[in-house]
Every structure is written in structure tokens, then in C-alpha cells.
Amino acid sequence: MIETYWDPVWLTLRLATTTTLLLLLIGTPIAWWLARSRRWLRQPVAAIVALPLVLPPTVLGFYLLLVMGPDGWVGQMTQSLGIGLLPFTFEGLVVASVIYSLPFTVQPLQNAFEAVGEGFMEAASTLRAAPWERFLFIAVPLARNGFLTASVLTFAHTIGEFGVILMIGGNIPGETKVLSVAIYDHVESLEYAQAHWLSAGMVVFSFVVLVTLYALNGKARAGALR
Amino acid sequence: MTTTIHARFRCAFPGFDLDVDLTLPSTGITALFGHSGCGKTTLLRCMAGLQNAPGTMTVLGEPWQTEEFFRPVHKRPLAYVFQETQLFPHLNVRKNLEFGYRRIPASERQIEFDDAVRWLGLESHLARMPAGLSGGERQRVAIARALLTSPRLLLMDEPLSALDRASKQDILPYLERLRDTLAIPIIYVSHSTPEVARLADHIVMMEDGRVVAQGPLQETLARTNNPFRLEDDAGVLLEGRIDHLDPRWHLALFQFDGGQLWLRQDDRLTPGDRVRVQVLARDISLALAEHSDQSIQNLVPAIIDQVDPDVAPGVSLVRLLAGPTPLLSRLTTRAVDQLALAPGKNVWMQIKSVALVD
Numbered sequence: 001m002i003e004t005y006w007d008p009v010w011l012t013l014r015l016a017t018t019t020t021l022l023l024l025l026i027g028t029p030i031a032w033w034l035a036r037s038r039r040w041l042r043q044p045v046a047a048i049v050a051l052p053l054v055l056p057p058t059v060l061g062f063y064l065l066l067v068m069g070p071d072g073w074v075g076q077m078t079q080s081l082g083i084g085l086l087p088f089t090f091e092g093l094v095v096a097s098v099i100y101s102l103p104f105t106v107q108p109l110q111n112a113f114e115a116v117g118e119g120f121m122e123a124a125s126t127l128r129a130a131p132w133e134r135f136l137f138i139a140v141p142l143a144r145n146g147f148l149t150a151s152v153l154t155f156a157h158t159i160g161e162f163g164v165i166l167m168i169g170g171n172i173p174g175e176t177k178v179l180s181v182a183i184y185d186h187v188e189s190l191e192y193a194q195a196h197w198l199s200a201g202m203v204v205f206s207f208v209v210l211v212t213l214y215a216l217n218g219k220a221r222a223g224a225l226r
Numbered sequence: 227m228t229t230t231i232h233a234r235f236r237c238a239f240p241g242f243d244l245d246v247d248l249t250l251p252s253t254g255i256t257a258l259f260g261h262s263g264c265g266k267t268t269l270l271r272c273m274a275g276l277q278n279a280p281g282t283m284t285v286l287g288e289p290w291q292t293e294e295f296f297r298p299v300h301k302r303p304l305a306y307v308f309q310e311t312q313l314f315p316h317l318n319v320r321k322n323l324e325f326g327y328r329r330i331p332a333s334e335r336q337i338e339f340d341d342a343v344r345w346l347g348l349e350s351h352l353a354r355m356p357a358g359l360s361g362g363e364r365q366r367v368a369i370a371r372a373l374l375t376s377p378r379l380l381l382m383d384e385p386l387s388a389l390d391r392a393s394k395q396d397i398l399p400y401l402e403r404l405r406d407t408l409a410i411p412i413i414y415v416s417h418s419t420p421e422v423a424r425l426a427d428h429i430v431m432m433e434d435g436r437v438v439a440q441g442p443l444q445e446t447l448a449r450t451n452n453p454f455r456l457e458d459d460a461g462v463l464l465e466g467r468i469d470h471l472d473p474r475w476h477l478a479l480f481q482f483d484g485g486q487l488w489l490r491q492d493d494r495l496t497p498g499d500r501v502r503v504q505v506l507a508r509d510i511s512l513a514l515a516e517h518s519d520q521s522i523q524n525l526v527p528a529i530i531d532q533v534d535p536d537v538a539p540g541v542s543l544v545r546l547l548a549g550p551t552p553l554l555s556r557l558t559t560r561a562v563d564q565l566a567l568a569p570g571k572n573v574w575m576q577i578k579s580v581a582l583v584d
Contacts, residue, residue, distance in 0.1 A: 117312075119308065119310060119312045120312055120314060122276050122299075122306075122308075122312070123306070123308060123312035123314070124300075124314075124325070125276070125298075125299040125300045126274065126276075126299055126300075126304065126305060126306035126326075126372070126375075127300075127305075127325050127326030127329065127371065127372075127375060128300050128301075128326055128329040128330065128375060129300055129325070129326075129329065130300055131300075137325075138314060141316045142314075142315070142316055
């Protein structure tokens with residue numbers, strides 16, 4: 001009983017951690033490119049990255065279900081690779097979360113990279129630093145607040161996701177039954193006490209995350225002035 | 227060819243068209259001089275490769291840029307000192323200094339870490355963060371950081387213009403010492419006449435993206451037909467040494483090749499010092515005979531070399547030779563006519579004011 005009660009919590013944390021790590025890997029180069037590129041392609045790419053912000057999660061979930069399903073091109077690819085089908089698996093949730101939370105990683109990073117002065121990058125190049133060294137030793141440390149904000153927002157946003165997960169993950173205990181879905185389940189079955197515990201936990205968690213984020217950002221800003 | 231710096235660039239920029247073809251000496255400080263917006267900083271950026279403009283750049287026989295090939299900035303053995311220092315805010319002074327230094331193979335290092343730190347007086351600042359430094363200290367760190375890449379060419383973009391007067395005075399001696407002790411050619415962008423007068427050996431005057439005059443500093447400044455509108459700033463620099471001091475009148479005798487001048491004594495001067503003094507054209511008047519019954523202390527005989535109209539109407543610029551040394555005098559054209567001043571005539575220069583360049 002205790003076991004199943006905590007299952008959705010662990011599953012949710014695992015999903016959020018995996019998604020955040022993957023998105024830092026995927027989002028950083030996209031954000032860097034968006035911050036530095038002057039090409040026309042920049043606007044359309046920025047719009048695509050921002051799409052999950054405006055689309056209803058059900059739309060996203062619906063198309064992901066189609067694409068990753070047995071007749072979709074991704075589904076056919078995963079099947080021919082021997083992975084099987086992604087919907088209704090943990091891996092499927094990860095893929096969906098990565099897409100759904102993409103703007104929450106890319107936008108803070110892009111802002112942070114844009115705030116790194118071109119002058120510092122030029123100075124580094126006159127000090128013999130190759131492009132990758134300028135990125136790693138100048139841009140990344142100067143954008144560290146952006147990385148912090150991006151990680152926290154992505155993690156928190158993934159924990160709060162519901163619509164997309166219901167669409168492509170369903171409600172499989174231990175596999176796809178995350179917190180938000182578990183709460184929905186409890187309410188459906190009129191188990192208000194359990195729903196309360198999980199919901200109140202979410203409220204407290206979200207509050208703590210946001211307070212920490214603001215405090216860290218404020219401290220960093222004060223630190224920059226010192 | 228192998229002992230010079232050659233730069234040729236042609237490119238349209240907002241506000242001006244850069245069009246230069248320069249051959250510069252490989253020693254001393256070359257000043258790129260001109261009003262703001264004349265393209266001098268852009269030219270410096272093109273030389274560094276920070277701005278990719280079509281052209282060629284060859285440094286001591288080594289091509290950095292040709293029509294077909296462009297060596298990226300981080301592969302050029304240059305150093306660049308920015309007006310705004312661009313010290314990395316997340317690194318302390320030591321880490322800033324080491325940033326370029328540790329990218330240079332030990333066998334190619336000509337300037338050692340401790341030497342640069344000592345030259346620029348940074349021993350006690352190594353653990354500090356850039357945000358806590360004063361403007362002058364920041365610029366000293368930036369200069370040391372640049373030197374520590376053991377560059378073959380040092381480019382400086384108005385390194386003093388963002389500083390207050392006191393900080394400028396603080397840094398100038400360091401720059402002079404670098405010029406006199408290092409064999410690295412320096413290209414120095416400036417719009418400040420006193421700075422150029424004090425530091426430069428060679429000057430390139432720019433206007434509207436073009437070079438309007440260039441040459442050794444003293445010789446270039448002493449031209450009457452200078453296309454660069456110096457007007458009130460027209461004058462020459464004399465290089466010489468302090469012969470002796472006269473403590474009673476607080477004067478110092480300055481000896482140059484062609485005469486001697488009394489300078490107001492300054493606590494810093496000692497006999498034997500090599501100094502530069504500036505004599506403005508508007509501070510020299512001419513007399514046909516040596517008059518001692520007047521207040522001006524500096525009377526130097528000279529021969530008129532050339533008489534040309536100045537920019538303003540009714541004003542003439544007279545070029546004189548005291549021994550081999552050229553000087554300029556700015557007179558009304560009426561005075562030139564009344565005294566019948568013409569090339570070859572012997573005159574006495576009455577020099578109202580002589581300024582030690584600092």
C-alpha cells in the first residue's frame with residue numbers, strides 16, 4: 001500500500017530528472033544558435049520552440065500519439081529498430097515531456113546567452129581561445145543563472161504536466177502513472193483524502209521551488225553588482 | 227617586406243568607406259589618429275580579424291589575411307587591448323591573466339607571468355575580482371593580460387579614453403616603459419593629441435576612412451601642408467634631454483638638436499632625462515633681430531624653410547629650421563608681408579610657451 005502510494009511520486013521525479021538532463025543537452029545548442037544567429041531561419045525556429053507554450057497539451061499529445069503510433073513515421077522507425085512502440089511507455093513520456101518543456105529550457109538559456117556581451121567573446125578570441133573554448137569558458141559561466149533558471153523551470157514544468165501524459169501515456173501504474181494523473185484518478189474514485197495529500201504536496205513543492213528560484217536569481221543579481 | 231606590417235582594406239561601412247593601403251614599421255608605437263567616426267577603430271578591428279573586411283594583412287612576413295584566405299582571430303599571434311577592457315567578470319585577476327597565457331606553449335612564451343605582473347604593478351591585486359578594481363587598475367590588468375600571450379603585434383583601441391585624468395597619468399608611464407623595453411610593435415588608436423604626442427613614434431592620420439598623412443611623428447607634425455586640420459593644435463614635438471636645472475628660478479634647460487629652451491622646472495625632472503616637449507605653432511612669434519628687452523625667455527635663431535597659408539583666412543603657417551629641427555609658427559599673413567618673411571631668411575623665434583609632454 002505504501003509502495004503504490006509513493007510510486008507516482010518516484011515516477012514523476014524520475015521523469016522530471018530525465019527530461020531536464022536531456023533538455024539541457026538538446027536545448028543548449030538550440031538556445032546558443034538562436035542567441036547568435038542572424039539568419040532568417042531564426043524566427044521560424046524560435047516560433048517552433050515556443051509552440052508548446054500556446055498549444056493545448058491535448059493537441060500536442062494527439063499528434064505525438066499519431067506520429068509515435070504503429071502507423072506514424074516515428075512508430076515505424078522505433079519498431080524497425082526493435083524498440084517497439086513508444087506510447088504508453090515511460091520512454092514515450094520522456095519524448096513527450098522533452099518536446100512539451102522545450103521552451104522552458106531554451107528561452108531562459110537564450111536570454112542568458114544574449115546577455116553575454118559580444119565584447120567578452122571577442123576578447124577571448126584575441127586571447128587565443130577557439131570557438132568551443134569561448135563557449136565553454138566564457139559564455140557558459142556567464143550564463144550560469146540562465147542554466148539554473150532553465151533547469152528549475154523545466155523540472156517543475158515537467159512535474160506539472162498532465163494533458164500530454166494522459167493522451168500518450170494513459171494510466172499504467174509504475175510505468176506512466178505520474179502524480180498529476182494519480183490525483184485525477186483519486187478524484188475520479190472519490191478518494192479525496194489521497195487526492196488532498198498529493199495535491200497539497202504539489203502546492204508546497206511548487207511554492208518552495210519558485211521561492212528558491214527567485215532567491216537565487218536575486219542573490220546572483222546582487223552578486224553581479226558587488 | 228618581412229620586417230614591416232602591411233595592411234590593405236577596402237570595404238564600405240555605415241558612415242564611411244574604409245580604403246587604406248598602409249605599410250607600417252615593425253618597431254615602436256604607431257598611432258592611428260583622427261576624429262571619432264573616421265574609421266580608425268574599424269581599421270584596427272580589420273587588422274585583428276575581428277571584422278572581416280576584404281583585403282590583405284601581412285605581419286613580419288606572415289600572411290594573416292589574403293584575398294583567398296582569412297586566418298581566424300584566435301590563430302593570429304596578436305593581442306588586443308579594448309577601450310572597455312573586457313576583463314572577464316567571473317574570473318579573478320590571476321585567472322584573467324592566465325586565460326591567454328596558458329594557451330601559449332611554454333616554448334613560445336617570451337613574456338613570463340611574474341614579469342608582466344611586476345611591470346604593471348599587479349602583485350597585490352591577483353586575488354581580486356575585476357568588478358572591485360578602479361578604472362586604471364582594470365586597464366593595467368587588460369594590458370598585462372594582452373602581453374602575456376607574447377604577441378608579435380599589440381593592438382590598442384583608445385585604452386585611456388574611458389579613464390579620468392588621474393588614471394591616465396597613472397597608466398602612461400607603463401605604456402612608455404613597454405614601448406622602450408619590448409620589441410613588440412604597437413598600433414595605438416587615439417583621438418587625443420597629447421597622448422599621441424607623448425607615446426607615438428609614427429603617426430597615421432585618418433579622415434573618412436582614408437589615410438590623409440603618415441610618417442615619423444615629428445616630421446609629420448612639422449609639415450605646413452598637413453591635410454589634417456590641426457589648426458590650434460598645430461605644432462611640433464622636440465625630443466632632447468635635460469641639460470641642467472636652475473633651482474633659483476625653477477627652470478630647467480632643455481637641449482635639442484638645433485638649440486636650447488628653458489622649461490618651467492618640474493619636480494620630476496633630473497639632468498640627463500630624455501623628454502619630449504611640445505611647441506605649438508601659435509606660441510612662436512618671429513623677430514628679425516635678437517631683442518633681449520622683452521619678457522619672452524626663449525629666443526632661438528632659425529632659418530625660414532617654407533611659408534604656406536593655413537586653413538583660416540589671413541593666417542599663415544611658417545616652417546622654420548633650427549639646425550636640422552623643423553618648427554612651425556602660426557602668424558597673420560599681414561605680419562608675414564610686413565617682415566617680408568620668405569624662405570632662406572634668418573629670424574629669431576620668440577617662443578612663448580614650451581610644454582613638457584605628459
